[in-house]
Amino acid sequence: MKKLKEFIIEKAIFLSGSLSIIFVVLIFVFLVKEGVLFFKYVPPKDFLMGNNWYPLSTPEQFGMLPLILGSLLVTIGSMLISIPLGVACAFYIAEVVNPKFKDILKTGVELLAAIPSVVIGFVGMITLVPWVKSIFNLPTGLTALSGSIMLAFMAMPTIVSIAEDAITAVPRRYKEAALALGATHWQAMYKVIIVAAAPGIFAAVMLGVGRVIGETMAVMMITGNAAVIPHTFLEPVRTLTATIAAEMGESIRGSNHYYALFVVGIILFIITFIINFVADVFLHRIKK
Amino acid sequence: MMPKIQIKNLNLWYGKFQALIDVNTGIEEKKITSIIGPSGCGKSTLLRVLNRMNDLIEGIKTSGEIIIGKENILLPGTDLIKLRKNVGMVFQRPNPFPLSIRKNITFGLEIHSARSKDTLDEIIENSLKSVLLWDDLKDKLNSSALELTLEQQQRLCVARLLPVKPEILLMDEPCSSLDPIATGRIEELMFELKKNYTIVIVTHNMQQAARVSDDTGFMLLGKLVEFNKTEKIFTNPEKKETEDYITGRFG
Structure with missing residues (x-):
């Protein structure tokens, strides 16, 4: 009897453990299954390198380049803001601040992650967008810049939290x-501690990038959603994620448009998978 | 002759706990002075106060004087950077930086933006030669210091002190993580270094103190019980506690 119980519990735990992996595989298989059909109608080269995304015009055009560049621009922009701020913040929390406030500060930063992205988008829309519009004297404040700034806030908690762990884990003897x-103290930080913590900081940045690339709601609300090739940060862009979110509802099931969105999904999946994988490799390296 | 380091009425508290009680002594130039005593007697504290590494600990308070080169280094206005440049420290566990061997040695020069008429390559060569590592490492200066054996790492930790030209070297149980053969070789290195540097070593190992040092101080419960020529301490100590400790009756 006892043996049977053990057996059932063991298998149940094994099943729960495997489920998460099975789900990932199933999702990927489903995406690929729906996506590959698309390439029957549109050659991959036109899809990846095409300049025009006009899924509803006749003839329909599925050039994904504007979307990729949109995602890329917003990601680069937000990283330019959040990496220096986040790493500096992590150093402040790990090395400088009075230990009494350390926990308060870290919890505060991590709370940033708890803000729903729609709220971030909403706040950005009301405060940041008009501000960007008037400062740069633009026809609209819904730009890649606005999206980058708000997404930087969303990447910050990930970057700060993981980078801070990495810095705190640097053996004290190096600093001594x-x-x-x-x-x-400053020389010890930038000549020794940052080198010792570098793999962890890199992993933190990668996870921050993953967060930003996958983010949908906030970017949809504040980047303007124009699927054109952007030339500067001060133009509206549309990201891969926002495209799926905005168009999936109105696409006809089984149409080329529908399949095209699946391919966009596959590409997103691959990008975030690679980023998370790289981050994981580096985090693993620290544990050793 | 004036001692290199003069300690007068030194008291030190960690919060309410008094770790050093009225320590008075003088440490001679270009000699090896060892400090022995049971765990928790304050010997490491005494060593770390000499380059003010204790300042890292919160709630620390001192009174008395430590005179190095005519200056009382316990005064609040002391230039710690200058002090630590002059008084280098080797730690219990080898702690080379996770950088290349070359970078470990040039680290001191970089942080002090020191200029020297020797080229960097000469400085690296000389430093490694002083710790007898040059022949082993000259072909792999750019590989990571963490790949070296523990003994080599500890030698490198000594070598990286030398480019900034310290006068005093503090060693906090430098051999405690090394095997007996490596220990013997580090001790030989200490004899070599004695020609140019004043060395203070804290050790758990009484035989080591007897082997390497010229002077020895015995500490117990925060007090420097006895301080004398090593020979005298180990053959004919004046105090009962010293005798009990070196004959192994406690500790």
Whole structure:
């Protein structure tokens, strides 16, 4: 009897554990199954390199380049903001701030992650967008820049939290060695601690990138959603995610448009998968 | 001759706990002075106060004087950077930076933006030669210091102190993570270094103190019980506690 119970519990736990992997595989299989049909009608080259995304005009055009560039621009922009801010913040929390406030500060930063993205988008729309519009004297404030700034806020908690862990995990003896040689605290940080924590900081940045690329709601609300090839940060863009979210509802099931959106999904999936994988490799390296 | 380091009426508290009680002594130039005593007697604290590494600990308070080169280094205005440049430290566990061997040695020069008429390559060569590592490492200066054996790492930790030209080297149980053969070789290195540097070593290992040092201080419960020529301490100590400790009756 006891043996049977053990057996059932063991299998149940095994099943729960495997389920998450099975789901990932199933989702991927489903995406691919729906997506490959698309390439029967549109050659991959036109899809990946085409300049025009006009899914509803006749003839329909599915050039994904504007969407890829849109995602890329918003991601690069938000990383330019969140990497320096996030890493500096992580150093402040790990190395500088009075230990009494350390926990408060870290919890505060992590709370940022709890804000629903629609709220971030909404706040950005009301405050940041008009501000961008008037400062740069633009016809609209719904631009890649606005999206980058708001997404930087969303990437910050991930970057700060993981980078801070990495910095705190740097053995104390490195810092002692630097100080004993007459280094200032600042020199110890930027010459030794940052080098020792580099793999973790890199992983933090990758996970931040993953977060930004996959983000949908906030970008949809504040980037303007124009599927044209952007030339500067001050133009509206449309990201891969926003395209799926905005168009899936109105596409006809089984149409080329419908399949095209699945392919966009596959590409997103592959990008985030690679990013998370790389981050994981680096996080693993630290544990060793 | 004036001692290189003069300690007068030194008291030190961690919060309410008094870790050093009225320590008075003088440490001679270009000699090896070892400090022995049971765990928790304050020997590491005494060592770390000499380059103010204790400042990292919160709630620390000192009174008395430590005179190095005519200056009382316990005064609040002391230039810690200058002090630590002059008083280098080797730690219990080898702690080379996770950088290349070359970078480990040039680290001190970089942080002090020190200029020297020697080229960097000469400095690296000389530093490694002083710790007898040059022949082993000259062909792999760019590989990571963490790939070295523990003994080599500890030697490198000594070598990286030398480019900024310290006068005093503090060693906090430098051999405690090394095997006996490596320990012997580090001790030989200490004899070599004694020609140019004043060395203070804290050790758990009484035989080591007897082997390497010229002077020895015995500490117990925060007090420097006895300080004398090593020979005298180990053959004919004046205090009962010292005798009990070195004959192994406690500790």
